[in-house]
Amino acid sequence: MPAGQARQVTVLASEVASARRLKLYWCPNTRANRVVWMLEELGLDYETVHVDVFRPRRSDELLAVSPMGKVPGLEDGDVRMCDSSAICLYLADRYGRGTFAPGFDDPDRGRFLQWMIFAPGVIEPAVTEMFGGSAGDPRTNGWGDFGRMIRAWEQGLGDGPWILGDRFTAADVTLGATGVLCKRFKLFRGHPALSDYIARCQRREAFQRALAVDRAGPKSLPARAQALAMSAAASLAWARKPTYRLLDWLRRPGEKE
Amino acid sequence: MKLYWGPGTRAFRAVWMLEEAGLDYERVPVDLSAPERSSELLAASPMGKVPALRDGDVRMWDSAAICMYLADRYAPGRLAPARDEPDRGLYLQWMFFSPGAIEPATAEKEAGRLSVPRVNGWGNFEKMVDTWERGLSGNDWILGDRFTAADIMLGSSALTMRSEGTLPGSTVLEAYADRCLARGACQRALNRFIDR
Ligand SMILES: N[C@@H](CCC(=O)N[C@@H](CS)C(=O)NCC(=O)O)C(=O)O
Ligand SMILES: N[C@@H](CCC(=O)N[C@@H](CS)C(=O)NCC(=O)O)C(=O)O
Numbered sequence: 046m047p048a049g050q051a052r053q054v055t056v057l058a059s060e061v062a063s064a065r066r067l068k069l070y071w072c073p074n075t076r077a078n079r080v081v082w083m084l085e086e087l088g089l090d091y092e093t094v095h096v097d098v099f100r101p102r103r104s105d106e107l108l109a110v111s112p113m114g115k116v117p118g119l120e121d122g123d124v125r126m127c128d129s130s131a132i133c134l135y136l137a138d139r140y141g142r143g144t145f146a147p148g149f150d151d152p153d154r155g156r157f158l159q160w161m162i163f164a165p166g167v168i169e170p171a172v173t174e175m176f177g178g179s180a181g182d183p184r185t186n187g188w189g190d191f192g193r194m195i196r197a198w199e200q201g202l203g204d205g206p207w208i209l210g211d212r213f214t215a216a217d218v219t220l221g222a223t224g225v226l227c228k229r230f231k232l233f234r235g236h237p238a239l240s241d242y243i244a245r246c247q248r249r250e251a252f253q254r255a256l257a258v259d260r261a262g263p264k265s266l267p268a269r270a271q272a273l274a275m276s277a278a279a280s281l282a283w284a285r286k287p288t289y290r291l292l293d294w295l296r297r298p299g300e301k302e
Numbered sequence: 303m304k305l306y307w308g309p310g311t312r313a314f315r316a317v318w319m320l321e322e323a324g325l326d327y328e329r330v331p332v333d334l335s336a337p338e339r340s341s342e343l344l345a346a347s348p349m350g351k352v353p354a355l356r357d358g359d360v361r362m363w364d365s366a367a368i369c370m371y372l373a374d375r376y377a378p379g380r381l382a383p384a385r386d387e388p389d390r391g392l393y394l395q396w397m398f399f400s401p402g403a404i405e406p407a408t409a410e411k412e413a414g415r416l417s418v419p420r421v422n423g424w425g426n427f428e429k430m431v432d433t434w435e436r437g438l439s440g441n442d443w444i445l446g447d448r449f450t451a452a453d454i455m456l457g458s459s460a461l462t463m464r465s466e467g468t469l470p471g472s473t474v475l476e477a478y479a480d481r482c483l484a485r486g487a488c489q490r491a492l493n494r495f496i497d498r
Binding site: 076098112113115119121122123124125126127128130131132134135138139142149150152154155156158159161162163165166167169170173174177178179181184186187188189193196197200201286289290 | 357361366371374375388395398399401409412415421422425429432433437
């Protein structure tokens with residue numbers, strides 16, 4: 046990060062740290078990791094509240110920020126919200142304006158927002174649909190289909206190194222974190238530009254710090270069992286359906302006890 | 303400002319947004335049944351989808367992104383809470399709900415695919431609807447008394463689902479769709495929408 050950027054982020058971060066403390070509802074090996082990465086990029090001070098999403102119980106505290114009982118969820122003063130993409134956008138606009146998010150009147154703003162929607166609105170549904178084995182109509186589906194998604198992503202990246210060119214933003218956090226999973230599921234075969242992009246993301250210091258946070262986190266027995274099942278599903282296509290059914294079944298007991 | 307548009311599409315959301323913001327714009331009809339797309343459209347919309355927008359040097363696609371962009375840029379504090387308002391977080395959360403939850407959950411249900419609610423970002427159809435209804439929790443709009451661009455996204459999802467018969471028997475969501483329809487800007491968008 047250029048020195049100027051670093052300085053601006055530090056100033057904004059200290060403004061926050063004195064006023065309040067960010068609270069992140071988090072669980073290792075989940076989408077909460079995107080937000081940890083974002084927080085690390087921004088150099089913000091935050092507290093993690095562990096939620097074992099691999100078990101059925103959810104606290105009222107979590108349900109107040111995340112109605113589906115999912116992680117991540119965020120508390121920042123009076124702000125209570127969920128959804129990893131929305132949280133990354135919120136944090137980048139609020140604490141990394143001009144660096145991790147183009148300002149509202151910056152000509153890059155439009156493309157930035159378009160790519161912020163891409164992970165949850167295009168990549169995730171396109172991949173899920175492909176894994177589910179039934180593709181809908183790519184013209185009516187907002188995400189097109191897997192092939193159109195990959196082409197748009199690759200083309201958008203161009204020569205990179207980041208999705209907006211030279212500038213690393215929150216959109217690279219959400220795309221990069223989703224891409225790490227795509228890579229694990231070997232979806233980038235024949236798309237070296239995308240694999241290289243993900244490798245670049247993984248080399249960032251903040252990404253590494255976020256990984257360390259996950260590794261140091263508590264892991265219950267069900268969490269370990271499911272992580273194992275997920276990695277089997279990642280490498281063996283035939284293991285996917287049984288794994289998904291197992292996860293579905295484990296989920297059954299209800300969100301709250 | 304140029305809006306790439308097609309009748310009966312998600313471009314309606316952008317038209318409604320432009321009408322709420324009171325902006326001047328030119329509509330560029332795109333023939334979606336044609337096999338090819340113009341390079342002009344493709345420069346803004348890599349999948350050749352509508353809506354897409356051109357505003358000065360800005361070229362972008364996606365209805366949610368376009369609504370967020372327009373609200374922050376041309377109606378800040380009105381159609382979008384300002385960056386440091388406490389409502390900003392929830393506003394953004396709901397801006398992602400149509401593309402990230404409503405649409406994939408509905409498609410999954412319609413296709414009869416196995417759903418894995420704990421892995422799917424959108425949960426499943428029932429959870430999505432429940433979250434949406436509870437989000438409204440007796441209020442007129444998703445942020446309470448205040449109408450924002452998030453209601454344009456959610457409201458147009460409700461209207462589309464109603465016309466496609468996928469809106470579940472929900473009095474809360476039906477009433478919400480009616481409230482949206484009662485807005486002048488929504489009516490103007492609908493009229494422009496069919497006249498072509
Ligand atoms: N759209 C949400 C999805 C979050 C999500 O699905 N989280 C999963 C873990 S990656 C979860 O908490 N699952 C547990 C559950 O649904 O009970 C986001 O991006 O934050
Ligand atoms: N996520 C996009 C989806 C846009 C979309 O799927 N548009 C459809 C019409 S509603 C389209 O242009 N289809 C034509 C095609 O895919 O070729 C958005 O919300 O704007």
